[in-house]
Amino acid sequence: MAYFCNSRIVLIFGVLVFAFQSCKEQEKVEQKTVEKKVEYEMYTPSEMATFMNAMYAYNVQLKQQIIKGETPVVMPLDLMKMHTAEMSNGHGRTPVWNSFVNVFIEAQQSVADTLSNVDLKERYNDAINNCLACHKTECTGPIPKIKKLLIQ
Ligand code: HEC
The missing domain is CATH 1.20.120 (Four Helix Bundle (Hemerythrin (Met), subunit A))
Structure with a gap:
């Protein structure tokens, strides 16, 4: 029983870590898009x-x-x-x-x-x-x- 509870905690902890990481990744993707936009706006044709x-x-x-x-x-x-x-x-x-x-x-x-x-x-x-x-x-x-x- 104790083992079961522990593994549940590990599981919940794992899910939390996963959720936290995927949020961070999303942030990174958003940042990249913003950078690209800026580059595009700076391009002036000859x-x-x-x-x-x-x-x-x-x-x-x-x-x-x-x-x-x-x-x-x-x-x-x-x-x-x-x-x-x-x-x-x-x-x-x-x-x-x-x-x-x-x-x-x-x-x-x-x-x-x-x-x-x-x-x-x-x-x-x-x-x-x-x-x-x-x-x-x-x-x-x-x-x-x-x-x-x-x-x-
Ligand atoms: C004597 C050579 C020459 C002729 C003739 C010529 N082009 Fe070009 N064209 C170029 C060169 C070199 C560039 C790149 C210019 C630059 O990036 O400053 C270019 C660029 C372009 C581009 C891309 C512009 C951009 O947004 O980067 C287009 C579209 C284009 N030409 C269409 C045409 C069309 C349509 C004609 C005929 C009506 C034509 N060209 C005739 C040499 C030529």
């Missing part, structure tokens, strides 16, 4: 990354227009930013970048060129393929996202 996202948004809109059968007539982006915008660490105007940048600018401008004889969808896909050409070596992360811009 001028070039912001411009790339603006180009992406513009092309999403172009794709919708073209699919609807509309003719885009404005190119609101300042594409010269490709030559001036400051880039994030690890990125720069490499020889590969320089070999792609002007061809891309021309292709992007030609999408809204109402005087062009080339098929609109072809001009649009050509611009997107020029995004991809540079991204293949200069910044591979967004490639799947950019590929979705192509009109099949």
